[in-house]
Amino acid sequence: MAFNTTNPVEPHGARDNSAFTWRARLVKALMQWAGRVVRRGGKELKRASSEFQITSNLGDLDRLNAAIFEGTVRIAFAGDSIVEGDRDGLYDNSVVATVMRALREQNPGIHFVAGNFSLSGRGIGALATETYVGQPYPEDLATGFYRPDGSPMTDQWPGGSVVGKSWMGHLRDFAPDFVMVMHGANDLSGSSLGNTTALKHVLSLIRHFPKVPSVGLATTALPAVSAGYQEEAQIAADGVRAVARELNLTLVDINRAFNRLRAGIDVANLVYTRDDTFVGYPAGWDVEAHSTLSLADAGGGLIRGSGSALRNTQSLDVNIKATFSCPSWFSTTCALHYRSMGAPEHQYSAQISSGSLVLYWGATRLGFKAIGALASGSKVVLQVDVQGALHRVYVNHVLQLTVHDYHHLRRGNHGVAIMGGAGTIADFIVHTGDYSAVEVPQLSDLELYGGDHLATHNGVADGNGINHPTRQANSVCWAAAFSALVDHIRVQKRAGR
Structure with a gap:
C-alpha cells in the first residue's frame, strides 16, 4: 500500500534558515531536564530527546571521503514521497532539503551536487528492477514514471526522467559519490525476507556502478496509529537496519529516533x-x-x-x-x-x-x-x-x-x-x-504528522496526517537522524586541510 495524499496543505510560518536548528533546541532541552526523571509504576524514565547521535551509524565511506578531499561531492537520494518532499508544503522544509542546506552551510569549501531521484508511492521493488522505466507524460505508476526537469533550487531529478531508462539507470548515470536509499513507507507486505531481498539486489546493482559510491540506508518511521500498518512498517525498518549492519553501510535510523520520540521505546536497544x-x-x-x-x-x-x-x-x-x-x-x-x-x-x-x-x-x-x-x-x-x-x-x-x-x-x-x-x-x-518504554514520549501523532486538512491542523505546519512529517517533526527526527553523517563530512573536510 502506498501512502499518498490528495489534499496537500500549505506550510505555516516562515522558514528557519539556520542549519540544523534542532541541535540548539536539543541542547537547551537537555540542559533544562538534566538530572530529572519521571517515575511510572516505580520505574524511572528519562527524556526521549537525549543521545540522538546514536541513531546514526557510519559504515564504509571511502568514496565519499575521497570526494570530500577532492572538493566536489555528488550525492543521490532514492526514496518515496516523503523523500520527494513537496507533497505537503514547501520542499524547503523536507528532509533532503534540510540535510543538503546543512551540508552546504557547514562546508562552504565543498561543492555539493545533489540529485533527488525519489518517486511518490514507489517501494524498493521498483528500484530493484531495470524494467521500471521512464515514460512519456502521463505516467503509468504500475510500470514506470515521468518526472520533469527539476529546479536547481530543489535538486529534484536534474535533467528530468528519460523515456526507457530505468530508475536505477538514472542513479547510475548521475555518477554519485554517495547514494542514500530511503525506502520502507510503501514496503508494507510484512515480509522481512521479501523486502531485504529486494534491498540487497538494489545494493548489488549500485556496487556495479562504473564509479562505485558509498551507500547509506535510512529506516522508515511508523505511520500515524490511525493509518494502521504499525507492524508492517516496523518489519520494513527492522530489515533495513539489519542489512546496514550486516554490510557495514551507513545507517540513518529515522525509525529508532521516531519510536523514542513517539513511544519512549528504543527499538535497537531491547x-x-x-x-x-x-x-x-x-x-x-x-x-x-x-x-x-x-x-x-x-x-x-x-x-x-x-x-x-x-x-x-x-x-x-x-x-x-x-x-x-x-x-x-x-x-x-x-x-x-x-x-x-x-x-x-x-x-x-x-x-x-x-x-x-x-x-x-x-x-x-x-x-x-x-x-x-x-x-x-x-x-x-x-x-x-x-x-x-x-x-x-x-x-x-x-x-x-x-x-x-x-x-x-x-x-x-x-x-x-x-x-x-x-x-x-x-x-x-x-x-x-x-520493547519496553524507557523514556518519556515527546511528540504525538498530531505533532509528527499534522492533520489531513487545514481544519484539523490546529497550527501544526505541513504533514498529511498519515506518514508525511510536519516541519517540526522533520527538524527533530527525520533530518536530525542524519547528524552523524553531517558531522562526519564536516570533520573530514577539516582533517583534509
Whole structure:
C-alpha cells in the first residue's frame, strides 16, 4: 500500500534558515531536564530527546571521503514521497532539503551536487528492477514514471526522467559519490525476507556502478496509529537496519529516533528478561503430541525424554542456552528452537548431533559446521544468541556459526527438542529481549504528522496526517537522524586541510 495524499496543505510560518536548528533546541532541552526523571509504576524514565547521535551509524565511506578531499561531492537520494518532499508544503522544509542546506552551510569549501531521484508511492521493488522505466507524460505508476526537469533550487531529478531508462539507470548515470536509499513507507507486505531481498539486489546493482559510491540506508518511521500498518512498517525498518549492519553501510535510523520520540521505546536497544526455568513443566509450555519430555527432578532444573516443547513466552531477540546429554549421540539430535510462530516450518532451529551443527529456518538450511564426534553419554552445551538478523551459535562456549538471516525478524516462542532418541536437558538459561518504554514520549501523532486538512491542523505546519512529517517533526527526527553523517563530512573536510 502506498501512502499518498490528495489534499496537500500549505506550510505555516516562515522558514528557519539556520542549519540544523534542532541541535540548539536539543541542547537547551537537555540542559533544562538534566538530572530529572519521571517515575511510572516505580520505574524511572528519562527524556526521549537525549543521545540522538546514536541513531546514526557510519559504515564504509571511502568514496565519499575521497570526494570530500577532492572538493566536489555528488550525492543521490532514492526514496518515496516523503523523500520527494513537496507533497505537503514547501520542499524547503523536507528532509533532503534540510540535510543538503546543512551540508552546504557547514562546508562552504565543498561543492555539493545533489540529485533527488525519489518517486511518490514507489517501494524498493521498483528500484530493484531495470524494467521500471521512464515514460512519456502521463505516467503509468504500475510500470514506470515521468518526472520533469527539476529546479536547481530543489535538486529534484536534474535533467528530468528519460523515456526507457530505468530508475536505477538514472542513479547510475548521475555518477554519485554517495547514494542514500530511503525506502520502507510503501514496503508494507510484512515480509522481512521479501523486502531485504529486494534491498540487497538494489545494493548489488549500485556496487556495479562504473564509479562505485558509498551507500547509506535510512529506516522508515511508523505511520500515524490511525493509518494502521504499525507492524508492517516496523518489519520494513527492522530489515533495513539489519542489512546496514550486516554490510557495514551507513545507517540513518529515522525509525529508532521516531519510536523514542513517539513511544519512549528504543527499538535497537531491547530490554531483557530472564526466563529459564522448567519448574512446573509442562505448565506454561506447548508440548508436541507424543512427546515424552517430563520433569526429572523436584527442583525443576532437568527434563528427560524425547520430543519438543515451546515456552509460552514470546520475544524479539533471545539468548538461550541448555546442556544436553544423550546416551547415543549417533542416533540423537538435540535442538534449541526460537522465534517460533508455532509450527516447525516457521521457526529457527539450532540442531546438534554427533559430527554436525546445523541452523535451520523451517526446512531451509542456513548454516552448517562439521564438528567432532560426540561420545555417548557426554554433555554438550548449546547456545544461541540472536539480535535482529544476526544469529550466533555456540557449542561448549565456542562460537561455531555466524549467520545473517531475514526470514523472520519479529516475535516468536523459544523451546527445546530431543529427536531420534532420548536424553536430558539441564542448565536451561534464557534471556528474552523485547520493547519496553524507557523514556518519556515527546511528540504525538498530531505533532509528527499534522492533520489531513487545514481544519484539523490546529497550527501544526505541513504533514498529511498519515506518514508525511510536519516541519517540526522533520527538524527533530527525520533530518536530525542524519547528524552523524553531517558531522562526519564536516570533520573530514577539516582533517583534509
